[in-house]
Amino acid sequence: MTTGCHASKDTVMTPSVRLQEMIRVIRSARTQGEERGIIQKECADIRAQFRQGDNGERSHSLAKLLYVHMLGYPAHFGQMECVRLIASPRYSEKRIGYLGAMMLLDEKQDASLLITNSIKNDLSHSSQYVQSLALCTLACMGSAEMCRDLAPEIERLLRASNCYIKKKATLCAVHIIRKVPELAELFTPSARSLLSEKNHGVLHGAVVLITELCEHNPDTLDQFRKAVPELVQIMKGLVTSSYSPEHNVAGISDPFLQVRILRLLRILGHNNDTASDAMNDLLAQVATNTDSSKTAGSAVLYETVLTIMDINSESGLRVLAVNILGRFLLNNDRNIRYISMTSLQKIVQTDHNAVQRHRGTIVDCLKDQDTSVKRRALELSLALVSAVNIRSMMKELLIFLSTCPPELRSQTTSGIFNVAERYSPSKRWHIDTILHVLTTAGGDVRDETVPNLIQLITTASELHCYTVHKLYRALVKEISQQPLVQVACWCIGEYGDLLLKGECEEIEPVQVTEDDVLDALETVLQSHMSSPATRGFALTATMKLSTRITDNVDRIRSIVSIYGSCIDLELQQRAVEYNALFKKYDHMRAAVLERMPVMGKNSPGHTNGDTSGENKEPDPSKPKPVEAGLLSEPASQVCDLLDLLGGTDTPLQPNPAPTSTPTTTSSTDLLDLLGGLEPTPVLTETVYEKNGLRLKIQCDKQTETEVMVTLIGSNSAQNDITNFSLQAAVPKSVQLQMKAPSGNVIPAHGLGQVTQTVVLNNPNKVSLKIRIRVSYSNQGVMHQDTVQIDSFPSPACQPQSALCDTYTSSASP
Amino acid sequence: MMHFLLLFSRQGKLRLQKWFLPLPERERKKIVKDMTTMVLSRKPRTCNFLHWKDLKIVYKRYASLYFCCALENKDNELLALEILHRYVELLDKYFGSVCELDIIFNFEKAYFILDEFLMGGEIQETSKQSIAKSVEASDMLQETMEEYMSKPAF
Numbered sequence: 027m028t029t030g031c032h033a034s035k036d037t038v039m040t041p042s043v044r045l046q047e048m049i050r051v052i053r054s055a056r057t058q059g060e061e062r063g064i065i066q067k068e069c070a071d072i073r074a075q076f077r078q079g080d081n082g083e084r085s086h087s088l089a090k091l092l093y094v095h096m097l098g099y100p101a102h103f104g105q106m107e108c109v110r111l112i113a114s115p116r117y118s119e120k121r122i123g124y125l126g127a128m129m130l131l132d133e134k135q136d137a138s139l140l141i142t143n144s145i146k147n148d149l150s151h152s153s154q155y156v157q158s159l160a161l162c163t164l165a166c167m168g169s170a171e172m173c174r175d176l177a178p179e180i181e182r183l184l185r186a187s188n189c190y191i192k193k194k195a196t197l198c199a200v201h202i203i204r205k206v207p208e209l210a211e212l213f214t215p216s217a218r219s220l221l222s223e224k225n226h227g228v229l230h231g232a233v234v235l236i237t238e239l240c241e242h243n244p245d246t247l248d249q250f251r252k253a254v255p256e257l258v259q260i261m262k263g264l265v266t267s268s269y270s271p272e273h274n275v276a277g278i279s280d281p282f283l284q285v286r287i288l289r290l291l292r293i294l295g296h297n298n299d300t301a302s303d304a305m306n307d308l309l310a311q312v313a314t315n316t317d318s319s320k321t322a323g324s325a326v327l328y329e330t331v332l333t334i335m336d337i338n339s340e341s342g343l344r345v346l347a348v349n350i351l352g353r354f355l356l357n358n359d360r361n362i363r364y365i366s367m368t369s370l371q372k373i374v375q376t377d378h379n380a381v382q383r384h385r386g387t388i389v390d391c392l393k394d395q396d397t398s399v400k401r402r403a404l405e406l407s408l409a410l411v412s413a414v415n416i417r418s419m420m421k422e423l424l425i426f427l428s429t430c431p432p433e434l435r436s437q438t439t440s441g442i443f444n445v446a447e448r449y450s451p452s453k454r455w456h457i458d459t460i461l462h463v464l465t466t467a468g469g470d471v472r473d474e475t476v477p478n479l480i481q482l483i484t485t486a487s488e489l490h491c492y493t494v495h496k497l498y499r500a501l502v503k504e505i506s507q508q509p510l511v512q513v514a515c516w517c518i519g520e521y522g523d524l525l526l527k528g529e530c531e532e533i534e535p536v537q538v539t540e541d542d543v544l545d546a547l548e549t550v551l552q553s554h555m556s557s558p559a560t561r562g563f564a565l566t567a568t569m570k571l572s573t574r575i576t577d578n579v580d581r582i583r584s585i586v587s588i589y590g591s592c593i594d595l596e597l598q599q600r601a602v603e604y605n606a607l608f609k610k611y612d613h614m615r616a617a618v619l620e621r622m623p624v625m626g627k628n629s630p631g632h633t634n635g636d637t638s639g640e641n642k643e644p645d646p647s648k649p650k651p652v653e654a655g656l657l658s659e660p661a662s663q664v665c666d667l668l669d670l671l672g673g674t675d676t677p678l679q680p681n682p683a684p685t686s687t688p689t690t691t692s693s694t695d696l697l698d699l700l701g702g703l704e705p706t707p708v709l710t711e712t713v714y715e716k717n718g719l720r721l722k723i724q725c726d727k728q729t730e731t732e733v734m735v736t737l738i739g740s741n742s743a744q745n746d747i748t749n750f751s752l753q754a755a756v757p758k759s760v761q762l763q764m765k766a767p768s769g770n771v772i773p774a775h776g777l778g779q780v781t782q783t784v785v786l787n788n789p790n791k792v793s794l795k796i797r798i799r800v801s802y803s804n805q806g807v808m809h810q811d812t813v814q815i816d817s818f819p820s821p822a823c824q825p826q827s828a829l830c831d832t833y834t835s836s837a838s839p
Numbered sequence: 840m841m842h843f844l845l846l847f848s849r850q851g852k853l854r855l856q857k858w859f860l861p862l863p864e865r866e867r868k869k870i871v872k873d874m875t876t877m878v879l880s881r882k883p884r885t886c887n888f889l890h891w892k893d894l895k896i897v898y899k900r901y902a903s904l905y906f907c908c909a910l911e912n913k914d915n916e917l918l919a920l921e922i923l924h925r926y927v928e929l930l931d932k933y934f935g936s937v938c939e940l941d942i943i944f945n946f947e948k949a950y951f952i953l954d955e956f957l958m959g960g961e962i963q964e965t966s967k968q969s970i971a972k973s974v975e976a977s978d979m980l981q982e983t984m985e986e987y988m989s990k991p992a993f
Contacts, residue, residue, distance in 0.1 A: 165959040325917035396885040
């Protein structure tokens with residue numbers, strides 16, 4: 027083990043020995059606990075040392091404390107010691123004190139302010155190495171306040187000192203400007219003159235300072251544009267200079283300085299023709315002459331390319347830059363390939379054609395072992411897809427998808443879908459591509475994929491047969507990929523008849539029986555791999571098939587009735603409703619389950635899945651009877667539908683006027699019939715019909731002691747009915763409450779209706795009767811009629827005895 | 840500018856930490872943990888660049904030590920590799936065939952050398968010889984015991 031062989035060891039008092047001893051002891055600890063014990067003891071020693079007066083031990087103690095701090099133990103009790111040591115005239119103590127300040131103090135600590143004065147004094151110290159300590163510490167942890175205090179000192183040192191101090195003062199100035207931007211003005215004058223220095227350290231610092239000044243202030247930037255020729259000269263000198271051992275790195279003369287100058291030139295040439303012109307030749311020279319076999323040269327070339335692309339360079343120069351990046355792509359060094367792709371990504375939009383030339387190499391990088399490189403290659407490849415190369419690019423992307431690391435999969439699937447949507451050469455290709463992705467990486471696709479794919483499938487009507495065959499086969503193979511299974515179920519439910527027909531032009535014919543299809547769907551329903559949403563899809567598909575198959579309808583009936591007692595609430599509700607569709611509403615079943623129309627494309631950002639809280643996977647096919655009325659309305663209405671069916675209790679909202687004519691004219695009746703979305707059937711009865719006015723009573727809700735009915739007035743005459751009002755009377759023990767009517771005008775031709783809700787409270791459970799007086803005007807003639815309702819349209823309200831004699835009358839509110 | 844420079848061993852033990860931005864102790868510890876986890880989990884033959892938050896992380900392994908630094912977006916990663924290499928060269932020149940133990944037992948010297956090379960997150964001096972001379976001269980200033988005790992404390 028070396029202990030730092032050093033020429034000056036003899037003259038040094040070797041404080042390190044004691045530090046090294048402690049380090050050795052700590053490292054010999056075999057457990058964490060043992061180490062803690064040692065450290066506790068050492069810290070106690072250190073604290074004791076600090077408390078004692080000056081005994082020549084202070085700097086060792088602080089050094090020990092700094093080591094302990096690096097191991098992760100608390101060391102705040104050393105902060106004041108740093109302050110004291112910094113103020114000491116002994117160099118050893120200053121050196122370790124300043125180091126301690128940089129490690130233990132930051133601008134948030136109060137103690138940091140205490141060293142400001144020491145720093146100020148040390149900035150004017152006779153020894154440049156003491157000055158150096160002060161400068162370094164200020165640049166490392168100087169707070170805004172300290173910077174303000176000491177800025178004039180730094181500025182003085184910038185101008186009048188030796189190179190060693192000048193270069194440090196320059197970087198100190200950079201720090202000050204970052205902390206207190208207003209002080210930039212202070213340093214601007216001296217900055218320019220620093221460019222004429224020969225010392226590379228000072229020159230480098232000067233370039234950094236000027237860069238900082240330009241970035242802070244556009245006016246300063248204008249000023250410094252005048253320095254472009256000077257900078258170009260310096261660069262030229264570096265590039266063409268003969269070998270200088272002091273600055274040479276792998277054949278490049280001071281690559282650090284070259285890179286900084288190039289970066290400054292980039293800022294100065296950006297958006298400025300004059301400046302860009304002035305540096306054009308130089309950039310061409312650097313680009314062509316720099317040897318990039320080692321990292322140093324590549325670093326310079328890289329910076330050159332960035333500069334060329336960011337200023338107003340000639341097109342020839344730009345092509346040169348892109349070609350350099352293309353060469354980088356072929357470099358053995360993975361870092362350089364990575365850099366190249368990051369740069370190409372930046373310019374792929376602006377210089378698309380130039381980058382396209384390197385597409386082949388970029389696609390090859392998809393096969394690189396490094397995930398970072400793969401990621402860059404993926405982003406670039408996606409950006410390079412065009413209508414011309416879509417087929418070949420997609421082949422590569424799909425190959426990539428099958429072998430890519432898991433963290434890149436969802437990015438890949440999203441990217442593939444995006445480009446497929448934009449550039450697919452045919453619908454069949456598009457569908458095939460999506461199916462391929464779903465089979466390979468179904469678990470990593472976005473939620474919108476399912477409704478988007480379904481929408482796409484509906485639009486490709488000539489491919490329905492092909493699609494359903496393909497999906498059926500995929501389903502039979504395996505059912506673990508949920509998005510694929512969902513789409514497959516939907517298609518089978520929708521186009522099952524095409525599947526059963528057996529023939530399809532574009533695909534090899536396979537005989538599929540009704541039992542086969544139902545088997546497949548039942549497997550999905552019963553599988554533990556199926557998510558609740560998927561099972562919903564499967565159940566609905568099964569139901570739909572009841573109108574598309576001939577022999578096995580009973581099997582469907584039994585499946586549906588079984589799920590009527592399923593634990594999953596969603597499935598249970600669906601099954602119960604489908605059951606109802608079989609029983610009470612069998613006459614409507616065919617209409618309800620008929621083929622879905624083509625769906626319009628959703629606006630971006632609006633997905634079906636967003637509208638409901640319950641359904642995570644949207645089901646655009648959930649056929650509630652209400653759907654029949656909205657079948658041919660555009661997609662936005664379909665989404666409203668999902669809104670309603672999302673399981674919320676919001677009442678049916680009146681739909682805006684449909685843009686296309688509805689296919690069923692009885693839609694309003696249908697809605698009436700079903701009222702709110704309660705599974706229990708609701709009945710209406712007409713109680714009065716005269717002069718075109720028709721009054722119906724609808725029983726909304728009944729319990730043993732309470733009944734809620736809605737009176738509905740409609741008008742089939744040629745003229746509107748006005749001043750329409752209702753009054754009601756009920757038996758004595760019954761309490762009556764009439765809610766406000768929806769209006770008092772009933773438009774003609776059945777175009778509208780008036781409703782009024784009435785609540786009857788029947789605590790004694792007498793037989794319910796209600797007498798209603800109807801008043802209205804028709805063509806200027808007042809009418810008034812009374813009608814008595816002895817029986818309500820619901821079993822719960824059957825009359826039990828004869829008429830009651832006395833009624834309490836109640837005027838409508 | 841460079842935001843920080845860390846040296847740690849293959850077991851994740853920190854050997855040097857230089858912070859060029861003011862950060863509370865708690866956050867520094869977290870960053871060190873993140874860096875060691877990220878870098879140590881990198882497979883061999885992968886590139887030396889990583890993305891972390893909005894910074895570019897450049898790391899290089901020298902024998903048993905990982906040198907890891909964080910750059911801003913506009914900084915040149917390839918040059919950062921050269922910076923790390925330059926620092927290793929400086930340490931090598933000073934200690935003579937430097938190894939991890941040198942840096943463990945003489946950590947304060949590693950800092951002194953670094954402070955002659957980088958300042959405020961930027962390169963201070965691009966000449967190896969110049970840096971070596973400065974460090975040597977500073978070491979010379981360290982007093983002998985007699986000189987040390989003859990000077991007043993404050």
